[in-house]
Amino acid sequence: MESLNKLWLSTGLANFELGQVIMMLVGCGLLYLAIARSFEPLLLLPMGFGAVLTNIPVAGFSEVGGFLSYVYHGGIETGIFPLIIFMGVGAMTDFGALIANPKTLLLGAAAQTGIFATLFGAIALNAVPGIEFTLREASAIAIIGGADGPTAIFLATKLAPELLGAIAVAAYSYMALVPIIQPPIMRALTTLDERKIEMAQLRSVTKIEKIIFPLGVLMMTIFFLPAATPLVGMFCLGNLMRESGVVDRLSSTAQNELINITTILLGLGVGSKLSAEAFLNIETLGILGLGAVAFSIGTASGVLMAKLMNKLSKVPINPLIGAAGVSAVPMAARVANKVGLEANPHNFLLMHAMGPNVAGVLGSAVAAGILLALVG
């Protein structure tokens, strides 16, 4: 009888707590979004599964010595996984469109307004009872506006590791929702005539330009913002491997096997932070709300900047491409192309939007570096 009782006490049923059940349902919700709705499935699937695993009673996945605890401390707390992913993203990025039309860098800069404006929102939320964000936590939340998953995770682990789960879930959820969040803002801020604007064909970019570009970006980061060199440096390494053409094997590994393995572990590690005590609180609701605000402000700022540039420039600029400045590569560029096609079926903005899109990646990495330097 004692053995039976002991056996019963070792079952999940006897040990479940309400919080764990709720968090498992949250994990299942992420799995649903990934599988049924194809929302950022590459990360939401392992993240959702990680949330389920970490909330299994008795198994101790996230306790000291548990598998997920090693994954988190070894890869995420150290910042290794987001940086490896950034290298892979660099290896997948073609800066040709940006080099052909460098003015689009300003759109990537303008869209970062979402990050810094959200700081105010996070602090304003302190007026709500039960919420108390420090400036470090507010900065970690604000980076969601950069629409860049690895950057958000990297900064959150440095500034507010206790909020990592909620920040990662918010960042990736909103990145998946780009096609839903952005178009109404883009339409509201532009006229039909502006959306119809056709842009001049981009010039061809030489190989030497593409090789020197990442080196130049790295040099500038070293000189002016060394706090951003972990992110920018790994990004530039990946890009140089791609463009140099002499290490195709390494470039291919960074773009495929390495980034895939790291994505699995990163998703599981972030999922391990989705425990009831860390996630089920009013602060999480605040973070989810602020994420949407950050995204919207970033999109609006990009579009408004593009409108201004169109007014001042001799060469026509379709304001829709400004929305792609919020990073979220290549989804935001695709959205700009789609909204442009709705207004003018002969208007293909994809390549033009890729310029501000990759500028947004650089911009959010620079913004993260600034936050680290000033608040970290």
Place this chain on the structure above:
Amino acid sequence: MNSMEQQFLEAGSLMLAGMVVVFAFLGLLILFITTVLAKLAVTFPDKIAPITNRSNKKNNKATSGEISPAIVAAISGAVSRYRQQHAEPNLKK
């Protein structure tokens, strides 16, 4: 309340500094692209691969002006493969 005001002030200065640095950094990058990279592009343009008709010459020589049997075989192979691939769905219907 004072502490919140203080935090708002800090956030304001952070936003100002942040946006100035982001614009300055990416502005410098524009300068870098339009000066250094543009000059490099002019100095070291991409080499245009010479168009060689080596394989054609070889084939032409062999057949003295006629289309070589190898090309005929390749074209007919491709045509029959195309027909096979596009005929299947119709057959299923």
